[in-house]
Amino acid sequence: MRCLMCEKELGYGSLTDILFGDDPLCHACRVKWKKKRIRFMFEGHLLRSSYVYNEAFSSCLIRYKELGDEALKDAFLYEDKNWFRHTYRGYTPVLMPSTKEKEEARGFSHLARMFECTGKETLSPFVKLSDRTQKGRTRAERLAMSVNIGLKEGAVLPDKIVLCDDVITTGSTLRGALKALEGYTGKIEIYTVSATSLWFR
Numbered sequence: 001m002r003c004l005m006c007e008k009e010l011g012y013g014s015l016t017d018i019l020f021g022d023d024p025l026c027h028a029c030r031v032k033w034k035k036k037r038i039r040f041m042f043e044g045h046l047l048r049s050s051y052v053y054n055e056a057f058s059s060c061l062i063r064y065k066e067l068g069d070e071a072l073k074d075a076f077l078y079e080d081k082n083w084f085r086h087t088y089r090g091y092t093p094v095l096m097p098s099t100k101e102k103e104e105a106r107g108f109s110h111l112a113r114m115f116e117c118t119g120k121e122t123l124s125p126f127v128k129l130s131d132r133t134q135k136g137r138t139r140a141e142r143l144a145m146s147v148n149i150g151l152k153e154g155a156v157l158p159d160k161i162v163l164c165d166d167v168i169t170t171g172s173t174l175r176g177a178l179k180a181l182e183g184y185t186g187k188i189e190i191y192t193v194s195a196t197s198l199w200f201r
C-alpha cells in the first residue's frame with residue numbers, strides 16, 4: 001500500500017509506518033499535520049477541534065474535497081476517531097451541507113464518508129441554499145456574513161446533536177446552521193476536524 005499523499009510505499013519508510021500501518025498517510029506526511037485539540041465557546045455552544053488548519057492539512061482536504069480523491073476519506077479522523085466516539089457518546093453527528101452542485105460534481109458526500117470511520121450514524125438535515133461568494137469582501141464583512149442554510153422539509157433531530165464540519169474558517173457556515181436551528185430545543189455541540197489559526201488566539 002502506498003501513502004495517499006506522497007505515494008511512498010508504506011512500511012518501508014520507517015518503523016512507525018509498520019507499527020501503524022493502517023494510517024492512509026505515511027509517518028512523514030502525518031507529522032506535517034499539526035495536532036492541537038482546542039475547545040472554546042462558539043455562539044454559545046462548545047466547539048472542539050483536533051488540528052491546526054495548516055498547509056499540509058489544507059492540501060489533503062483540497063485533494064479529497066475539490067479533486068474528489070475519495071480514498072483519503074479515513075485520513076482526517078484516523079487519529080481521533082475513538083476520541084470522537086467517546087467524547088460525543090449520546091450525540092448524533094449532524095453534517096454541514098455542501099451545495100447540490102458541488103456535491104454532484106464531487107460524486108460523493110465528503111463529510112458523510114469522512115465521519116464513517118467513527119462508526120456513528122450521521123444525519124444530513126441541512127440544505128445550503130446558495131453559495132454566496134466570499135471573494136472580494138473584507139474580513140469583517142466575511143465574518144458578519146452567514147451562509148444561507150435551511151432545514152430539509154420534515155427533518156427530525158434527536159435531543160443531542162454535534163454539528164460537524166471539516167474546518168472552521170470564518171464560522172459563517174456554522175452560524176448559518178445555528179440560525180436554521182433556532183426552533184430546536186435540544187443540546188448542540190460543535191466539532192470541526194481543523195481550525196484556522198484565527199481560533200487559536
Ligand SMILES: [Zn+2]
Binds near residue numbers: 004026
Ligand atoms: Zn506520505
